[in-house]
Amino acid sequence: MQSLMTPGHRPVPVEILEAEIRRVCGSFNLEPMRRTGVVDGDVTTRRVGPFDTAVVALDASEVVRSTRSIRQDPGEYFFLLVQDAGQCRVEQGDHVAELSPGDMFLVDSVKPSTFLYRGERSNQVSLHIPRDEMMHRFGAACTGGLSISRNDPLWLAMRAVIAKMLLEEGAQAQLAEAFLCLIGAYLHSSRATGMAAPAETLLSRALAMIDRYRADPTFGPRELAFRLNVSERMLQRHFRPLGETPSHRLINRRLELAHARLSARKGDQPSEGVTAVAFDCGFNDLSYFYREFRKKYGATPGTVARCH
Template sequence: MQSLTTPGHRPVPVEILEAEIRRVCGAFALEPMGRSGVVNGDVATRRVGPFDTAIVALDASEVARSPRAIRQDPGEYFFLLVQDAGQCRVEQGDRVAELSPGDMFLVDSVKPSSFLYRGERSNQVSLHIPREEVVHRFGHACAGGLSISRDDPLWLAMRAVIAKMLLEEGAQAQLGEAFLCLMGAYLHGRGTGNAETLLSRALAMIDRHRADPSFGPRELAARLNVSERMLQRHFRPLGETPGHRLLGRRLELAHARLSARRNEQAAEGVTAVAFDCGFNDLSYFYREFRKKYGTTPGAVARCH
């Protein structure tokens, strides 16, 4: 199976690599194979679609997250662990999985976990999916860890979306939404989740209609057959309102389109992009774009 990434293995002092893992992934303890105090490995970070992502290479004995570490550093994520090269044995509660290249395991950060490498070189991609979003989309179906079977056709679809997000720098946010929808379908097919929660339907609808300037929170609530107040309650765990979510998706779409335009199109392209992405007020578009990205739409177009 073709690798998703090409991380490098270089000699690193154990305490430095452990500090990098802690900085990127949270409180984990690293156990080397020998007593040399050196591990061959590396930790890199990427923004993959809408997800913060760690790319970890190492040849350690074990990496573990203990109950004490969890008390010190409460979990905020589910880590979707994709084995890219080498082997790894994942143990979380009573769930155990032997990962080979291509295998995936959804790690619950609030439960103790161990990753055994036995000193063999391993490359892994870890997508950090906000815990609140997963819980409110799918309930507690993922609590305690979940192995994603490669015998399920949806496994291949999920891997394809991950590969596309990794290949396309600054991949559009709808790829992340597509991935979460596939995960919901996988859980629903196993009878362990509900892929059609109101929040899940609302997020998918926002992604589908964000380029329509007439589509707003009121229209969204009407299509879902709920009141605007009830819709806001469902969005509250995400820390945003339906309107803020819709604005963010429109800005992400505009940024992606401006980034793809040629320099000579920049002058006349910004206005067209703004209208094509659901904005009907240019001053509002410029203000919110600068607030989100720290630069102007024209600067993004010229840069690319």
């Protein structure tokens, strides 16, 4: 799918990028993937019709808007988040969505939210729609987070209007009104057909925890079951539809994280880099890491680091 924008990724100190996100989007906390104090990212702004819009590029672990952040900075907007490149997992209340390029999610700024990027490059376009306007038009139907399904024809219409507003700066009042009407139509059809996002299940919570804590070498199936307040046997039963165990899922996510890190490296000493990446991605046994990595990717970690 063609990108709407082409933001740049550049090395930026974590505190500077976090300050930029707060200046443009409100109070959010940025958690980097690496311990270097630097992330690759950028935050730019532009006017899209009547909407202030942020274009955010980053390769962080996660960005969080907590209850404390909301108390410090009450939400004045709904954020229509358009995933333009890369991946992002959005968690808000009972709503969980895995965003791929083109996917959209309506974020409620007065509710806690978490955006998981897993250290992979992500580009997002965020339209800031005034909260009082949305509440006046649609009431509580737009609150609490909403995933906009690309299977709905209205999704295509919304994306087309966004692209049109990005291309034609200036008199866009009609396009903005059409866009808000499309949102209203989507909310109405969701209520009518029961398409609202389902409540978070134990499995989705388990998958979210694995993604969040996979870099912690002390985090395993037993700790996962404890945090979910279930037995390990019950946890395994919930994983059966996926055809894997919690342990296999955790190992695979650690390997994917390590592969992404190695692919992005530019160091001249790949052997030292591989060791550091292995430990940073939750492995405390190098021989086991090498064996599982080669089994999954058909190449050694050092080969992947050198090739990139």
